[in-house]
Amino acid sequence: MSLQQNIAAVRAAIDEAARRAGRDPKEVTLVAATKVQTSDTIRQAIAAGITVCGENRVQEFNAHWADGAYEGAEVHFIGHLQKNKVKYLVGKVSLIESVDSEELMRAIDQRARKVGVVQDILIEVNIGGEASKSGVPPQEAEKLAKLAMQLPGVGLRGLMAIPPVAELSGGNSRYFAEMHQLFVDIRAKTYDNKSSMDCLSMGMSGDFADAIANGSTQVRIGTALFGQRPPMRANG
Numbered sequence: 001m002s003l004q005q006n007i008a009a010v011r012a013a014i015d016e017a018a019r020r021a022g023r024d025p026k027e028v029t030l031v032a033a034t035k036v037q038t039s040d041t042i043r044q045a046i047a048a049g050i051t052v053c054g055e056n057r058v059q060e061f062n063a064h065w066a067d068g069a070y071e072g073a074e075v076h077f078i079g080h081l082q083k084n085k086v087k088y089l090v091g092k093v094s095l096i097e098s099v100d101s102e103e104l105m106r107a108i109d110q111r112a113r114k115v116g117v118v119q120d121i122l123i124e125v126n127i128g129g130e131a132s133k134s135g136v137p138p139q140e141a142e143k144l145a146k147l148a149m150q151l152p153g154v155g156l157r158g159l160m161a162i163p164p165v166a167e168l169s170g171g172n173s174r175y176f177a178e179m180h181q182l183f184v185d186i187r188a189k190t191y192d193n194k195s196s197m198d199c200l201s202m203g204m205s206g207d208f209a210d211a212i213a214n215g216s217t218q219v220r221i222g223t224a225l226f227g228q229r230p231p232m233r234a235n236g
């Protein structure tokens with residue numbers, strides 16, 4: 001299938017999952033996870049209707065940005081982020097989804113104020129408690145959310161999670177339900193005029209229908225759009 005057909009098929013499956021859950025399909029944003037893709041592929045995806053690209057690595061983001069590859073779309077940063085690389089993203093990406101420490105949040109706030117923007121962010125939660133994954137433990141998310149309310153340079157928009165790889169279909173429903181509950185709780189506790197949380201980012205190629213059934217407002221899809229990726233490098 002062509003990229004265009006893949007995008008249409010994934011979008012149709014998202015819409016179907018939303019309707020099955022009694023939700024409006026418009027509530028669910030499709031983010032194309034573009035790691036390892038070329039600038040050319042990114043341009044093709046945007047031409048075929050992709051409106052948000054999700055990037056994992058600052059280096060790849062910088063290269064595609066310099067190429068003008070994202071024209072016509074927003075970019076979300078979805079990978080592990082080091083404090084010293086914040087300067088490459090703030091004010092350029094519309095959402096940093098992977099904020100997982102107080103230090104990182106403060107670095108984003110400082111940079112945002114320096115360049116005169118409010119940077120929207122999500123707090124990444126390690127919902128499966130896996131040592132190999134980034135994200136704060138669920139019980140620490142509220143504290144970080146409350147800090148965000150005090151920092152004028154960041155706008156807290158919600159939560160993000162990457163649950164464990166599911167062995168069985170439906171295997172991640174429990175984690176998605178826990179994330180939704182956490183999202184609802186923290187939203188109620190942090191609501192003010194500065195920001196209201198409206199984004200729960202969860203669901204990938206293998207499990208997005210379950211995520212949508214459990215309240216996801218944003219799915220991050222790579223493989224189902226672009227095909228299998230070569231094996232990952234450890235970091236970057």
Ligand SMILES: *Cc1c(COP(=O)(O)O)cnc(C)c1O
Nearest residue numbers: 033056078204205220221222223
């Ligand atoms: C790669 C990636 C995705 C997409 O994963 P697929 O299984 O290929 O759909 C989603 N979120 C993050 C953070 C990723 O790194």
